Amino acid sequence: MLEDTIAAISTPPGEGGIGIVRMSGSAAEAIGLATFNFASRVDKPITHHLYYGHVINPINGKIIDEALISFMRAPHTFTREDVVEVNCHGGILPLTKTLEIILAQGARMATPGEFTQRAFLNGRIDLAQAEAVIQVIRAKTDIAMELGVKQLVGQLSREVSAIRKPLLTILAHVEASIDYPEHQDVEELARDEILRVSILCLDKINTLVATADKGRILREGIRTAIVGSPNVGKSSLLNVLLGQQRAIVTDIPGTTRDVLEESLNVGGVALTIVDTAGIRDTADEIERMGVERSRQALADADLILYVLDVTEEWVPDNEIMRAIGAKPCIIIANKVDLLLSVDILTTLSQTVAPKPLVAMSATEMLGLTDLEEAIIQQVFSGSVRAEESIMVTSTRHKNALLRTHTALSDVQDAINLGYAVDLIAIDLHSALEALGEITGENIGPDLVEEIFSNFCIGK
Amino acid sequence: MTYFAGEYDVIVIGAGHAGCEASLASARLGCKTLLLTLNLEAIALMPCNPAIGGPAKGHLVREVDALGGQMARTIDQARIQIRMLNTAKGPAVHALRAQADKNLYQWEMRRTLENTANLDLRQAMVEQLKVKAGKVQGIVTRTGALYRAHAVVITTGTYLKGRIIIGSLHYQGGPNGQLASTKLSSNLKQVGLDLRRFKTGTPARIHRDSIDFSKTVIQPGDEENFPFSFAGTPTQRKQVPCWLTHTTAETHRIIHANLHRSPLYAGDIQGIGPRYCPSIEDKVVRFKDRPTHQVFLEPEGYDSAEYYVQGMSTSLPEDVQVAMLKSIPGLENVKMMRPGYAIEYDCLDPLQLQPTLESKVIEGLFSAGQINGSSGYEEAAAQGLVAGINAAHVVQEQAPILVDRSMAYIGVLIDDLVTKGTLEPYRMMTSRAEYRLLLRQDNADERLTPLGYELGLIDEARYQSFLTKRTDVAAERTRLEKITLSPSEQVNKMLTSFASQPLKAAVAASQLLKRPELSYANILQLAGETSPLSSLVTNQVEIQVKYQGYIEKQQLQIEKYKKMENRIIPEELSYSELEGLSREAAEKLAKIKPRSLGQASRISGVSPADIAVLLVYLEQRRRRGGIVHVG
């Protein structure tokens, strides 16, 4: 457990526009060398020295990002193990890609607080700091668990369960035939059937992995909510930011009746942006449900874009203001194209200070750059922090899916090579174990239950 | 009135499969040992099926033997049929099973016990444990005999407060018409142990001459005389077949019509029965769509006329049992000799045990077998052996032995029991062993015989022959690596005849052996070589070479596992004071007191974060300890 090589993104993405992927462990240097193209020839990198070059995918040689890399050899490192740090420039996407490649090369995703933990265990941090280490582990895990719970009810876990179930059933069948060789109930499962199920599951996993990249932005981007009263131009704002007509825009207040989620990239920062129904009391049942979901989106958001209509007198909505609290927020004074005098903007900006005010027109595309700048400002100033663990969780998931994929491919190979069923069972076990890491389920008890509920065996 | 009756190093209570192994191990390790049984005629009784072995269970028997236990040697003397099961399913799950002559088995075991030095065998009902200051002192029998001992092993099987149930009839009793042990279990409670109630059952026995075998299908044994024991091949004797028949629509109708008379459905049984061995009434109710269930008729011995009706375990009233049996093809005129029954009994919550099978509550007290919540003769024997060894080691002030999950099914069995506990009688299954490919029945000696030798349970001759086998295997592997086969016309012709792809380039013989369709014999033929080696050796070579990839994968997993097992948690650690543990984890850890971080990680409710917290604390402790020493 302690000696394997761990990796994680160690700076909250967005800070300063540079993110660091850090590795620690005996394989760190080898993995670093395999995934990096030095700009000039380097045979053996000097320890604690920065090198310029590109992160590459060693499988196909594709360049991922321009980056700086440093190799720090034990014991003079934070963890007292070999440490490698890759400094990427391009924002969240290349950063996660880099991490993925490093994981594919054999590093393991670090658990929350694990670098610090290793530093402690290897004697780098003194006793007084130990309590702090535990708090870090605990706190981060609580967040991760909260997220885990969210994901449990989510789409991903449903999909994973749909893959897990048939696999568990065939494994139970195989195991039952091994443990009860003479039972007619459990005649040996035809290899064709195992093959069929594993191909089916592989397909599903491929689809999941393919959507994982998109899904990751969705899950991992900075959650941004567009809120405001009805008809102020929230959907129009979403559409201009996306550069496409995604949300329906009409002059009827209450057009948007449900929460709409999209992802986009602003200056290298991934946003998961949610257009909400205008928050107001309404008798319309459907709209009311939408309003409820808007409140939720508001509560969940990391960054809030509060839109107001400059042609109307602005009374801050108490409920929204409360929900915003100390969260980073940009006030958007929309429809400035209809404005005859800019005085009102000056007044407004004084009213909302210290929150930044951006004047813009969604229909005329005015002030768009100002808005982007304001967003980046908020993110890079550190007031918006994408939670590290959000990223961890889903990259971990993708990784688990890839391991399931490998195991299922091994199942197919074993079948095609005519291997005995006990070997096939080993790979099926591995596949289920990897899936279990996503859903948090253990196979042991489930398998025994599955065997005895499906097969009628006894003395 | 009690009187002082003697002093022993180790006392074993109960002479079932666990008790026999425990007492033999203890005596063979030089401890003065007393084995007490309710009835000298019931030593090593097989009150249920007349068979030993099968998947996972057969593995256990081989391991017991490799470590120096008795069961394999005795069944090799008392078997009336032997089969190697799962031969088409890969080497990891090949499994030996023997049909036993029950009487012969008992007599062979009794003879062994009676002729073992340091071992006294006595008939007595134990009623009391003597415990002082948390340490076991001895026992008291119903007749007032007080025996002192340094260690006591309880192996009471299903006898503690045993209660037999047949329909609405129930009475106190042990299995097969034996007495129940009535007072000991309340005494165990008094001394601070947690008891619970489990249930199991057995089918009826019928007379051979009342069976129309022509309506059943013969199930013969194997030709080959596979031994259970690594000590050598037993003399081949006449094999006796089993017979297969099945339940009918009429059987199921009878069961449904009488369900209201079943104690299970009437709520008369409180004990928790195992899912894996449901009674026939359970099966018929739970699997409604199944038109028939298999029924195996198994002889109980060479001379006995009794046949065991496997698949028909029941606690329905006797008249229903007879009617049920008569509805089965071949049993139309059946004469039932004993009815089936359910039995409820007291057992311990195994979470109170250390992985050495010593109690965490009472020093010097061990337990093994069904009292620990397991089921099966083989599971009992495996625990008995470990408990016996460790009881002896307590007396001799030696370090206990720990068999872990990577070493043996024995380790999986014990770790599951003491770490996860069990809510039903625990049966060993191959799917419970995560390193199954390495825990094969063919290499149990490789895994355990060095330990058995070191302990003194394996004699010199057997150890030498083990060493020779090991050297031969290694030498033969090296030889195969050095033999090169070139794509000659002759070789390729032969390959084609073996339904294998012709060669394109020269390749090492060991490499070619990896092809699933080619056997070791094929490879020798291709190479134009012969080998004087025994099949025991060549079989090892073949498995090791063929499955190398998988074996290495599992070995890597084991390395990881070992690292965690080797991180020992000090016993006195106070979990409630550890900040950062989840509440559930702290409670479970405090209760189970895991020995190592690895064991802790297998406790349900203990998350990876809890383990990380523990790691940090352990390190913190270690360093504090260091400071104290320096200061």
Ligand SMILES: Nc1nc2c(ncn2[C@@H]2O[C@H](COP(=O)(O)OP(=O)(O)OP(=O)(O)O)[C@@H](O)[C@H]2O)c(=O)[nH]1
């Ligand atoms: N002139 C002008 N009109 C705008 C601007 N932004 C939005 N509008 C108009 O305002 C109306 C409402 O726009 P939406 O984007 O649907 O507003 P919303 O806040 O999403 O409204 P609900 O969905 O009802 O909550 C539409 O007729 C838009 O064309 C702007 O910057 N200038």
Ligand SMILES: [Mg+2]
């Ligand atoms: Mg809208």
